[in-house]
Amino acid sequence: MIHSPPAASATRILAGLLESRTGQQIAPSRYWRIQSALAPILKAQGIPDLDALVAVLSDPDNEQLLQASLDAMLNNESFFFRDTAIFAALRSEAFPALRERRAHRKTLRIWSAGTSTGQEAYSVAMLVDSERDKWTDWKIEIIGTDISPSVIARARTGRYSQFEIQRGLSVDYMLRYFAQDGEDWVIDPRLQAMVRFQEDNLLKPRAELGRFDIILCRNVLMYFAPETRHIAYSKLERSLENDGMLMLGAAETVLGQTELFSATREMRGLYSKASGGLSGQSIIPPPLR
Numbered sequence: 001m002i003h004s005p006p007a008a009s010a011t012r013i014l015a016g017l018l019e020s021r022t023g024q025q026i027a028p029s030r031y032w033r034i035q036s037a038l039a040p041i042l043k044a045q046g047i048p049d050l051d052a053l054v055a056v057l058s059d060p061d062n063e064q065l066l067q068a069s070l071d072a073m074l075n076n077e078s079f080f081f082r083d084t085a086i087f088a089a090l091r092s093e094a095f096p097a098l099r100e101r102r103a104h105r106k107t108l109r110i111w112s113a114g115t116s117t118g119q120e121a122y123s124v125a126m127l128v129d130s131e132r133d134k135w136t137d138w139k140i141e142i143i144g145t146d147i148s149p150s151v152i153a154r155a156r157t158g159r160y161s162q163f164e165i166q167r168g169l170s171v172d173y174m175l176r177y178f179a180q181d182g183e184d185w186v187i188d189p190r191l192q193a194m195v196r197f198q199e200d201n202l203l204k205p206r207a208e209l210g211r212f213d214i215i216l217c218r219n220v221l222m223y224f225a226p227e228t229r230h231i232a233y234s235k236l237e238r239s240l241e242n243d244g245m246l247m248l249g250a251a252e253t254v255l256g257q258t259e260l261f262s263a264t265r266e267m268r269g270l271y272s273k274a275s276g277g278l279s280g281q282s283i284i285p286p287p288l289r
Contacts, residue, residue, distance in 0.1 A: 010050035011035070017057075017066075018073050022147050023203045023228040026073070037072045041065075071148045075223060078116035080168035081123045083250050086218070091127055094245055094270065098213055099134065101243060106138045111212040111239065114220035115144030118155025118197065119168070122187055124216070125194040126177055143209060145200035155197045158187035202232040211241050218249035226257075233258040237273060246271040 011031040019025050026033060035050065045065065047053050057066050081087050102108055112121040121144035128140055146152050165174055165185040178185040200209070202220070215236055221229050237260040240246060246261055247270055248254070254261040254271050261271040 010054045013054050014038075014050065014069070014073065018070055019225065019228075021070055022074060022201070023225075023232065024074060024223040025225055034073060038069060041069055041072055067149070071150045074148055074151075076116045076146075076148065076151050077219075078119045079164065080119045080173075082120065082168060083218070084168075086247060086250070087123065087127060089270065090124070090247075091131070094214060094247075095127075095131075095134075098245075102213060108135075108138060108140045108214075109210065109212045110140070110142045111209065111215045112142065112144040113200070113202065113215060113217040113236070115146050115151075115155060115197065116148075117151045117160075117164075118144055118158070118195070119160075119164070120144070120216060120218070121155070121195045121197070122158070122191060123168070125191045126173055128194070129177075129191060130173075140194065142195045143212075144195055144197045145209075146197075147199065147201045149199055152197050152199055158192045159184050160187075161185075202235055203228055209239065212239055212244060213241050214245045214247065215240055216247045218247060219252070220249075221257075222249065222252050229257060233260050237261065240273060242273055244273070246273075 011034045012028075014034050015026045015028075015031060038050065038053065041047070042049070042053060045053075045056075047056060053069070056062055057069065098108060110124055112124065115121045121142055124142055128135060128142075144152075144155060146155070159181070160178075161184060165178060169178075174185070177188045177191055179188070180186075202217075217232075217236060221232055224232060233254075236246060254263060260274055262274045264270050264272055
C-alpha cells in the first residue's frame, strides 16, 4: 500500500515507488518520462491522470496494475551487441582466459543480469556459437534475468521487430541466426535453447542460480542510489566464482562504489573479486610465446 504526504506530487510518489520496489531511480529532471510511460495504462484503464492512478494503486487489491505500472516506468533500453568494444573484449580476451581456466571441467556459466528483452543474453549466445569449434564438448549455460515479468516473457519468445533486429546486428548475423516470420524476426531455436530466462531482483535474496564464471551487469547499477547499489554489489559478489569476471557498462565503475570488486588493468569494464586474490592483478593470462 502507498503511504504519502498530501502535498507530494503523483510523479514523486510513483518515482519513489519504483525505486523502493526495483532500485531504479528517476531523476526529478526526468519525471516527464513517468507521464509518457504510463499514458497507455491510463488510457487502457480509463484513469484520467496520475493523481487518480496513485489513488487506485493505494488499494492493495490492485497489485497487478501496480506491477504493470512499474514495468512501464522501468528503463528497458537494450539492443544486440550494445557497446561493441565490450563484446570484442569478451571474444578476444575474456573467453580465451576462461577456456584456459575451466579446461579441466569444460563448463562455463554466464549470467546476464538486467537482461531486459534478451538481446544481451542472445548476443553472448551468438558470440559463443560463432566460435563453437573452440567450445567442443563444453557445457555452456547462459542465464538472463530481469525484474520485469513482461520483458522476461518477451525475451523467452526470441521474437523481435525489424527495428530491433537492425539495432546492433550485422547482416551476416541477422541472416545466420534469425528467420523472418511476417514482420518479425525469430531467433534460431538452437540459440534459444542455449539461454534460460527468469525473473530476479538484484535487491532481494537471490534466486537459486548457483555461481557464475562471468556476470554481465551493464547499464543497471547506474540507475541505483548508493545504498541500493551496495546491496546489488553484494549479491553479485556472492554469485561470482572467486576467479570469475564481472562486466559493467561503459559508463559504470566500481571505483568509489564498492570494495568488493577491483578493476583490472587490461580491459575496460571488467572487474575481479577483491577477495579472490586477484585484486590489482591482471586476470587475463599473458600471451603464450
